[in-house]
Amino acid sequence: MTKQLITSALPYVNGLPHLGHLIGCLLPADVYARYLRQKGEDVLFVGGTDEHGTPSEVGAAKEGMDVAEYCKKYHALHKQMYDGFNISFDCFGGTSSDANKELTYRIFNGLDQNGYITEKITKQAYSADDGMFLPDSYVVGTCPYCGYEKAKGDQCEKCTKLLDPTELINPKSAISGSSNIEIKETKHLFLQLPKMQADLEKWIETKKGIWPDIAYTTAKKWLKEGLQERGITRDLKWGFPVPKDGFEGKVFYVWFDAPIGYIGITKECLDQKGEHWEDWWLNPDEVRHTEFMGKDNIPFHTVFFPASLRGSGEKWTEVSFLKGFNFLNFAGGKFSKSAQRGIFLDQAVAEYPADYWRYWLMANAPESDDTNFTIDLFAATINKDLNDVLGNFINRVLKMSEKNFGTHVPAQGTITTDETELYQTLNVLVADYVKYMDGLEFRKALASLREIWVAGNNYIAKTEPWKAAKTDLARAGTILNTGFNLIRLYALLNLPVMPTVAQKMLDILGLKPETVDFAGFDASSFLSFLKGGEAFTMTEPLFQKVTPERVEELKIKYKEA
RNA sequence: CGCGGGGUAGAGCAGUCCGGUAGCUUGCCAGGCUCAUAACCUGGAGGUCGUGAGGUUCAAAUCCCACCCCCGCAACCA
Numbered sequence: 007m008t009k010q011l012i013t014s015a016l017p018y019v020n021g022l023p024h025l026g027h028l029i030g031c032l033l034p035a036d037v038y039a040r041y042l043r044q045k046g047e048d049v050l051f052v053g054g055t056d057e058h059g060t061p062s063e064v065g066a067a068k069e070g071m072d073v074a075e076y077c078k079k080y081h082a083l084h085k086q087m088y089d090g091f092n093i094s095f096d097c098f099g100g101t102s103s104d105a106n107k108e109l110t111y112r113i114f115n116g117l118d119q120n121g122y123i124t125e126k127i128t129k130q131a132y133s134a135d136d137g138m139f140l141p142d143s144y145v146v147g148t149c150p151y152c153g154y155e156k157a158k159g160d161q162c163e164k165c166t167k168l169l170d171p172t173e174l175i176n177p178k179s180a181i182s183g184s185s186n187i188e189i190k191e192t193k194h195l196f197l198q199l200p201k202m203q204a205d206l207e208k209w210i211e212t213k214k215g216i217w218p219d220i221a222y223t224t225a226k227k228w229l230k231e232g233l234q235e236r237g238i239t240r241d242l243k244w245g246f247p248v249p250k251d252g253f254e255g256k257v258f259y260v261w262f263d264a265p266i267g268y269i270g271i272t273k274e275c276l277d278q279k280g281e282h283w284e285d286w287w288l289n290p291d292e293v294r295h296t297e298f299m300g301k302d303n304i305p306f307h308t309v310f311f312p313a314s315l316r317g318s319g320e321k322w323t324e325v326s327f328l329k330g331f332n333f334l335n336f337a338g339g340k341f342s343k344s345a346q347r348g349i350f351l352d353q354a355v356a357e358y359p360a361d362y363w364r365y366w367l368m369a370n371a372p373e374s375d376d377t378n379f380t381i382d383l384f385a386a387t388i389n390k391d392l393n394d395v396l397g398n399f400i401n402r403v404l405k406m407s408e409k410n411f412g413t414h415v416p417a418q419g420t421i422t423t424d425e426t427e428l429y430q431t432l433n434v435l436v437a438d439y440v441k442y443m444d445g446l447e448f449r450k451a452l453a454s455l456r457e458i459w460v461a462g463n464n465y466i467a468k469t470e471p472w473k474a475a476k477t478d479l480a481r482a483g484t485i486l487n488t489g490f491n492l493i494r495l496y497a498l499l500n501l502p503v504m505p506t507v508a509q510k511m512l513d514i515l516g517l518k519p520e521t522v523d524f525a526g527f528d529a530s531s532f533l534s535f536l537k538g539g540e541a542f543t544m545t546e547p548l549f550q551k552v553t554p555e556r557v558e559e560l561k562i563k564y565k566e567a
Numbered sequence: 568c569g570c571g572g573g574g575u576a577g578a579g580c581a582g583u584c585c586g587g588u589a590g591c592u593u594g595c596c597a598g599g600c601u602c603a604u605a606a607c608c609u610g611g612a613g614g615u616c617g618u619g620a621g622g623u624u625c626a627a628a629u630c631c632c633a634c635c636c637c638c639g640c641a642a643c644c645a
Binding site for chain 2: 059171215387472
């Protein structure tokens with residue numbers, strides 16, 4: 007059987023994740039992992055934090071901490087937030103581990119031996135007071151074109167001109183503010199991407215029509231523009247030391263070891279369990295690897311990382327399917343940590359249960375374009391879909407049953423055309439749901455899911471069990487029996503997206519999650535699972551509405567203009 | 568400047584590849600029902616599909632051309 011490897015992009019450890027990070031990679035990866043596990047597939051879901059790079063060093067210095075300690079602290083906070091959202095990682099780690107160092111060296115040495123690594127002297131801004139070379143964006147000064155005083159060394163935010171740090175007037179370090187900047191020569195290693203261009207082009211071409219447009223077109227765009235050699239080392243202290251003579255004191259560039267982190271995290275995790283990471287990462291014929299990420303990450307996962315793996319001379323498991331997402335905006339603007347704009351994960355679960363957010367985000371996933379999050383849209387979806395359609399359906403079945411039959415599922419009795427028509431409808435809708443989930447078209451999958459819930463209400467409206475209860479109790483029993491079987495169906499279908507709610511629904515019937523493949527779904531037999539007589543537990547409504555008062559309160563709290 | 572994505576009813580989206588009387592959800596209006604979280608079910612109004620009285624065609628949201636607007640990218644922001 008094909009093994010299913012699922013990776014979510016690794017958010018940068020410096021800074022806490024918000025709803026945009028969640029929908030951009032973590033959540034859809036989790037939903038897909040849960041979906042496949044439910045089908046009975048062999049799944050390994052890998053995630054973690056990206057830890058190297060200048061932002062970590064700067065962040066640690068700000069908090070007066072050792073960089074490694076700083077990463078450890080934020081790594082734990084990330085994990086805590088993901089736990090709050092029930093992200094079901096099989097392996098969760100960081101990119102600064104020994105395991106990742108070992109793999110980074112292994113891949114680097116392979117690339118080096120195969121002639122894909124070259125040396126080059128470059129010029130770079132050095133800050134004596136900070137005791138370090140500065141990345142371009144950490145040099146600030148006056149823009150020579152428009153006079154803007156806070157232009158960054160890579161680009162002026164005001165006039166958008168691309169700059170070189172050497173052009174800036176009065177250059178200063180963004181870290182210390184020191185103007186004691188000199189341009190020094192320094193030697194670095196470069197990955198020869200141009201040598202791999204043809205190979206990569208051929209490979210990407212095989213993904214046409216299979217990968218989402220955003221993934222394929224982004225990769226094509228980079229290849230079309232022509233690949234350039236790319237520096238993979240930096241003059242920093244925090245990172246993996248470059249294992250090559252003449253490069254003492256230098257480390258690998260964060261983007262070189264970050265994607266290798268998927269492998270490193272897996273190794274660290276499976277070594278502990280006594281399992282073999284090679285079964286997943288050096289096994290391309292038996293592993294299907296699905297990657298999830300925001301659009302900003304796509305070039306690195308379609309060009310840079312595959313090139314590193316291919317050039318190393320080993321047969322690594324490459325990406326089979328790349329699910330890329332656009333960005334989630336917050337009320338028309340960007341989520342921003344510095345501006346305290348948006349909703350962060352710890353705040354979100356403090357307001358409403360994780361499943362509310364999970365449902366909204368998946369139903370509105372930014373698959374085709376950037377998507378706007380607003381409190382109003384959130385409230386409307388939660389109130390209508392979860393409360394009115396799904397929650398109310400469950401509630402009316404339970405109340406009516408209790409009133410007429412007590413706390414046991416009524417007998418199925420005789421099936422009529424009302425039921426067979428429902429079966430036909432469900433067969434079509436569930437087939438749609440499966441088709442969309444298998445194709446990772448989440449918005450459409452959730453629209454189908456909703457239609458399936460609506461079908462239940464439709465069935466109840468049509469069969470009017472409250473009337474049958476007065477004239478033909480057995481008939482009312484059949485209708486409500488079908489209602490309970492629908493609750494079980496809904497619970498199992500909801501499991502990937504809303505695991506907590508799904509479990510509550512199963513609890514009503516005293517059931518446990520089960521392995522079920524909805525491909526080839528047959529409503530007739532599926533809705534005959536509960537024959538009648540099974541005990542059930544009355545429960546309070548599963549969802550609460552977002553009241554108009556709460557909407558106003560949240561708008562003020564999160565500064566939604 | 569360039570490249571990529573987007574511009575379809577008040578709002579959020581599908582349809583565009585493979586042209587054939589514009590679809591879904593929400594909101595609004597009306598009706599039904601009254602078991603249920605004032606919920607559920609049905610019907611209706613609402614759009615010249617960014618602009619160009621542009622091109623191709625018997626026919627264009629869908630193909631071609633020009634332009635406008637929004638978002639992103641531009642390789643040391645990961």
